[in-house]
Amino acid sequence: xxxxxxxxxxxxxxxxxxxxxxxxxxxxxxxxxxxxxxxxxxxxxxxxxxxxxxxxxxxxxxxxxxxxxxxxxxxxxxxxxxxxxxxxxxxxxxxxxxxxxxxxxxxxxxxxxxxxxxxxxxxxxxxxxxxxxxxxxxxxxxxxxxxxxxxxxxxxxxxxxxxxxxxxxxxxxxxxxxxxxxxxxxxxxxxxxxxxxxxxxxxxxxxxxxxxxxxxxxxxxxxxxxxxxxxxxxxxxxxxxxxxxxxxxxxxxxxxxxxxxxxxxxxxxxxxxxxxxxxxxxxxxxxxxxxxxxxxxxxxxxxxxxxxxxxxxxxxxxxxxxxxxxxxxxxxxxxxxxxxxxxxxxxxxxxxxxxxxxxxxxxxxxxxxxxxxxxxxxxxxxxxxxxxxxxxxxxxxxxxxxxxxxxxxxxxxxxxxxxxxxxxxxxxxxxxxxxxxxxxxxxxxxxxxxxxxxxxxxxxxxxxxxxxxxxxxxxxxxxxxxxxxxxxxxxxxxxxxxxxxxxxxxxxxxxxxxxxxxxxxxxxxxxxxxxxx
Amino acid sequence: xxxxxxxxxxxxxxxxxxxxxxxxxxxxxxxxxxxxxxxxxxxxxxxxxxxxxxxxxxxxxxxxxxxxxxxxxxxxxxxxxxxxxxxxxxxxxxxxxxxxxxxxxxxxxxxxxxxxxxxxxxxxxxxxxxxxxxxxxxxxxxxxxxxxxxxxxxxxxxx
Numbered sequence: 001x002x003x004x005x006x007x008x009x010x011x012x013x014x015x016x017x018x019x020x021x022x023x024x025x026x027x028x029x030x031x032x033x034x035x036x037x038x039x040x041x042x043x044x045x046x047x048x049x050x051x052x053x054x055x056x057x058x059x060x061x062x063x064x065x066x067x068x069x070x071x072x073x074x075x076x077x078x079x080x081x082x083x084x085x086x087x088x089x090x091x092x093x094x095x096x097x098x099x100x101x102x103x104x105x106x107x108x109x110x111x112x113x114x115x116x117x118x119x120x121x122x123x124x125x126x127x128x129x130x131x132x133x134x135x136x137x138x139x140x141x142x143x144x145x146x147x148x149x150x151x152x153x154x155x156x157x158x159x160x161x162x163x164x165x166x167x168x169x170x171x172x173x174x175x176x177x178x179x180x181x182x183x184x185x186x187x188x189x190x191x192x193x194x195x196x197x198x199x200x201x202x203x204x205x206x207x208x209x210x211x212x213x214x215x216x217x218x219x220x221x222x223x224x225x226x227x228x229x230x231x232x233x234x235x236x237x238x239x240x241x242x243x244x245x246x247x248x249x250x251x252x253x254x255x256x257x258x259x260x261x262x263x264x265x266x267x268x269x270x271x272x273x274x275x276x277x278x279x280x281x282x283x284x285x286x287x288x289x290x291x292x293x294x295x296x297x298x299x300x301x302x303x304x305x306x307x308x309x310x311x312x313x314x315x316x317x318x319x320x321x322x323x324x325x326x327x328x329x330x331x332x333x334x335x336x337x338x339x340x341x342x343x344x345x346x347x348x349x350x351x352x353x354x355x356x357x358x359x360x361x362x363x364x365x366x367x368x369x370x371x372x373x374x375x376x377x378x379x380x381x382x383x384x385x386x387x388x389x390x391x392x393x394x395x396x397x398x399x400x401x402x403x404x405x406x407x408x409x410x411x412x413x414x415x416x417x418x419x420x421x422x423x424x425x426x427x428x429x430x431x432x433x434x435x436x437x438x439x440x441x442x443x444x445x446x447x448x449x450x451x452x453x454x455x456x457x458x459x460x461x462x463x464x465x466x467x468x469x470x471x472x473x474x475x476x477x478x479x480x481x482x483x484x485x486x487x488x489x490x491x492x493x494x495x496x497x498x499x500x501x502x503x504x505x506x507x508x509x510x511x512x513x514x515x516x517x518x519x520x521x522x523x524x525x526x527x528x529x530x531x532x533x
Numbered sequence: 534x535x536x537x538x539x540x541x542x543x544x545x546x547x548x549x550x551x552x553x554x555x556x557x558x559x560x561x562x563x564x565x566x567x568x569x570x571x572x573x574x575x576x577x578x579x580x581x582x583x584x585x586x587x588x589x590x591x592x593x594x595x596x597x598x599x600x601x602x603x604x605x606x607x608x609x610x611x612x613x614x615x616x617x618x619x620x621x622x623x624x625x626x627x628x629x630x631x632x633x634x635x636x637x638x639x640x641x642x643x644x645x646x647x648x649x650x651x652x653x654x655x656x657x658x659x660x661x662x663x664x665x666x667x668x669x670x671x672x673x674x675x676x677x678x679x680x681x682x683x684x685x686x687x688x689x690x691x692x
Contacts, residue, residue, distance in 0.1 A: 382603065
């Protein structure tokens with residue numbers, strides 16, 4: 001029934017000859033499974049395009065909303081978690097697939113004349129794909145995004161001569177912010193995709209121009225048609241890789257740290273695993289030697305790959321026989337180096353902080369959600385402000401603290417010096433506790449299970465200890481960090497210090513709490529602290 | 534012999550083509566499901582209705598619609614949004630009703646005219662009486678009724 005229509009379409013477009021040219025190319029005899037790596041890369045690029053377009057419908061490239069838009073995709077948008085999962089894990093799969101494809105081309109000597117330009121266009125694509133990864137992980141505007149990008153831009157400063165200018169252009173302004181996010185987003189969704197499409201078209205056109213290189217030792221006899229005899233191999237590989245990607249995306253949700261906090265001094269930025277080798281290399285070249293790690297070593301590796309087809313000009317494609325043995329050794333050395341550095345980087349990783357709530361957020365949780373909470377007066381359905389559960393944290397910490405002390409002054413600092421400040425609605429300590437709670441809540445951390453003694457400990461800590469002691473990243477630094485105090489002292493020892501530190505230590509800045517706190521408060525604190533291992 | 538081997542090759546070829554088509558269609562369908570679902574799903578989400586306070590009965594004058602603005606905070610994708618809904622509260626003797634101020638024609642905001650004692654739409658000249666019934670103009674139906682009840686002296690409306 002569609003026959004006449006197709007005939008008409010063919011007479012007007014000539015699509016049949018196009019399809020014939022695309023599908024029925026004859027491949028050299030013996031072209032086998034190793035030649036399916038390119039199709040896998042193409043599939044993954046396609047996947048990234050499709051999922052990326054859908055993500056841009058919800059993502060907002062502005063520091064005030066970027067994080068919340070990703071949080072919306074992960075938590076509220078139906079199927080959003082797997083959509084972002086496919087895009088996030090797809091990036092890793094793509095880097096691996098591209099490197100595997102490069103290794104295949106290297107091992108079978110497919111880059112040799114006359115295919116030098118094909119090889120170069122492939123290398124360019126690898127760099128573009130790494131550019132995608134680098135620009136992609138700034139976009140969620142979480143802690144990792146902010147700090148890893150800060151490091152990346154500072155690395156760019158070590159570029160000889162132009163370093164500062166390069167860093168300024170990458171940043172787009174005096175500091176990391178809306179201007180940076182805007183240009184990295186634009187690069188990620190317009191510039192890099194356009195470049196990649198151009199390179200893919202060129203790469204495939206060049207591959208067709210010179211034909212597939214085929215097996216190392218040409219086999220006698222007729223070749224076989226690309227379709228369906230080779231396409232079936234491509235298809236099987238693509239199905240396997242796609243199934244693996246989908247499984248990973250379905251089982252392991254794409255991570256999202258807490259919202260970027262430029263004043264956080266505790267966060268240790270770490271890049272994605274495919275940049276971990278470079279990150280680890282930096283540790284071995286401190287100070288003035290740093291450009292060796294940031295410029296010289298990566299430059300040598302890329303330079304070697306670029307020059308390879310022009311240096312390796314002798315006949316013979318076998319990777320382990322002369323004349324190619326020497327190049328194979330170099331590639332193996334580079335590969336082992338990257339693997340070893342990545343491994344060392346993984347081994348050096350700090351343990352993940354998990355869902356540590358500490359006492360401050362727990363105290364804030366009670367203050368903010370209690371029956372007579374001052375927050376609920378305005379943050380309620382139909383009231384002047386949206387309920388806390390719907391709020392986005394778009395202000396910095398100082399604003400939030402000022403707002404909690406004086407909720408009506410929505411622009412802190414406008415009250416003149418002559419006007420007396422009203423009595424704070426919430427003490428600074430309590431406000432800090434609420435901010436700590438809002439950050440945990442906002443990062444989607446599950447609420448911990450706290451008994452009444454734990455709640456008492458939390459409120460006591462938030463009113464007294466927090467000024468000097470840190471637990472789980474929150475608190476002052478005058479006294480020691482108590483996050484793991486349970487490993488240093490037993491309950492009796494902790495109780496003795498709380499009750500009368502001077503008796504334990506002699507002269508100390510820590511006050512005596514025997515008479516300031518009730519026995520119930522001291523016991524609750526002691527039990528909690530002893531459990532912090 | 535030759536004819537058989539050609540048929541076998543032909544069968545194999547046909548089988549492979551079907552496998553290729555099936556696998557590619559499955560990958561495409563999986564992606565289409567995830568991407569299509571994520572793109573289309575939010576279009577059909579609806580806010581949960583809320584009962585909100587809208588003043589007290591003594592504030593109302595008999596037979597005169599009083600416009601009340603209600604603020605409804607709701608999530609709006611990555612952002613939060615405060616919708617402002619204007620509702621007329623109309624007391625007639627013992628009866629209290631609440632009318633949505635949105636014109637039933639094309640959604641403009643109507644306004645009570647104290648001189649004519651009618652509710653008028655500025656866009657296309659729709660006119661309603663104080664009970665929300667169409668008097669003249671293009672509106673196809675009366676103003677929508679909003680559920681209303683009095684609770685502890687406060688008027689509550691469901692929006």
